[in-house]
Amino acid sequence: MPPFDVPEGDPFGPHNLPYGVFSLPGSAERTVGVRLGDHVLDAGAAAHALGSPYASLLARPALNPLLAAGRTAWSDVRRALTAWVTVPAHRETVEPFFHPLSEVTLHLPFEVADYVDFYASENHARNVGRIFRPDAEDSLTPNWKHLPIGYHGRSGTVVVSGTDVVRPSGQRKAPADAAPVFGPSVRLDIEAEVGFVVGVPSEQGRPVPLSAYRDHVFGLFLLNDWSARDIQAWEYVPLGPFLGKSFATSVSAWVTPLDALDEARVAPPERTHDLLPYLDDSGEEPGGYDLRITVRINGHTVSECPFSTMYWTAAQQLAHMTVNGASLRTGDLYGSGTVSGPTERERGSLLELTWNGRDPLELPGGKRTFLEDGDVVTLSAWAPGPDGARVGLGEVTGRVVPAS
Incomplete structure (x- = not known):
């Protein structure tokens, strides 16, 4: 043909x-x-x-x-x-x-400059809060509804779809253990995310307002931010993710320009707290995207994640990322954070899908709490397009291989 x-x-x-x-x-x-x-x-x-x-x-x-x-x-x-x-x-x-x-x-479609990962799904944040702080009065941290929480990642280990992911090694310590041990992660996880790439740089000292989002961001793509939950749990207090996240981040080989997604623009969820002026998007064009993400492990669908439920938008993330005067560079990548919907079938990580290993997934090849060597994880997605068409986002796939 x-x-x-x-x-x-x-x-x-x-x-x-x-x-x-x-x-x-x-x-x-x-x-x-x-x-x-x-x-x-x-x-x-x-x-x-x-x-x-x-x-x-x-x-x-x-x-x-x-x-x-x-x-x-x-x-x-x-x-x-x-x-x-x-x-x-x-x-x-x-x-x-x-x-x-x-x-x-x-x-890899572009040379990555800096990498920032956010935490923009209220459903994901609440699930994580309930798992690790079950007795807390509020499963969200006090700052969560006031700003898009994020952290810096390692840009040098961003890899294109199809690249094998070596199981990371590091320190881990269970609560009952007397001392940490070193070895391969035994709680390797995924995070189904959407990435955004910056095109036009900005001047240091000049924040980028919400209204300038489309002048700086070229497009989006699927992203899997692999996570070693056991390494992360031991190291992240008090400074946040480090070795538990920096070993690999997989991205699609295809970047969808924002102009291809005009019909997929949707309003974000209703705000429950007043926002400071630099984050107040009530007067801006709809900042969310109606992306339907499918997560498969070894070809078996385990989740359908709705990106339209994300509380913080890509424009708000960009505004917050630069409000202190931090500059943008061409090739900057920022991730949405795990995409999770309100139901069990819509969770974007194994941490949530298995409730921290309590409820194993039943897969054709056997039960899973976290990833095993040889497992292949594939993210795919589509969005509404013109005249009823679908806009496909390129898949991102990675296979877990044993630690060397």
Whole structure:
């Protein structure tokens, strides 16, 4: 089937056009690609052949130059790409630059600058509070409804979908143990999240307001922030996650531009506390996204996580991240935090799904409380698109391998 003939209803049709980076068999050269159905378009080669002024941004081994070019360039390039794959007059020129998706190698789509992870789901935060503070009067911490809680992660261990994840080792100590021990994590977990990538940088000392979110953020993608719960439990008091989180964060090979998700914009949950002015989004466009995330372990669906339930939006997270004057850099990545809905079937981590190991999951290959070596975790998602179409988000998959 020619690459232009995308089946009706395909979530990667011309209404989507996510960006990635790929290489061809036998070649180490990487370049920007755009997905259409089951093919990837060499965007730089097509742009050069059609005389696009943006050819130099697309014929690169990473998305960073395009990210830094800004919103006008993003819109222009998307408009041009849509024409290239839909207007019959372009077919003869563009078709040679398509490659079957099955024949290319996909790479990390952008060079990651800094990495910040948030904690934006009230359902997730309340579940965690009930698990670890069962006697607390309120399962949320006192600051949770006033600001998006976050922490800095390790950008150097962000890996593309399909990369194996080595089971991390570290110190762990059960409450009854006299002293900590060292060894591989025995409570390896996932966190189903959505990541956002910054394109346009900001000046240090100048906060980014809510209204400037779309001027700085290029797109979003699925993210699995692997977590070693036993290592984390021993180390995180008083300073928060460190080795229990920094060993690997898996991201999709495809970045969906925000412009592809206009029909998926939704209002966030009703606010229960008054917000300070820099976080007050009552006068802004709807800041949530209706993304439907599926979590599978070894091909078996264990959860369906609704991103529309996230209390804090990506715009609020960006505003909070910079309100102290911290600057943005091209390639900055920030994660939403675990996406969990209000029901048991909608929880985005094994910590919640098994209630800290109390209630094992029944899988075709046996029970699970936390991940075993050889387990393959896959996140997939879609969002409402134009005229009833679905916008697909690229999968993020990782296989757990034993500690070396």
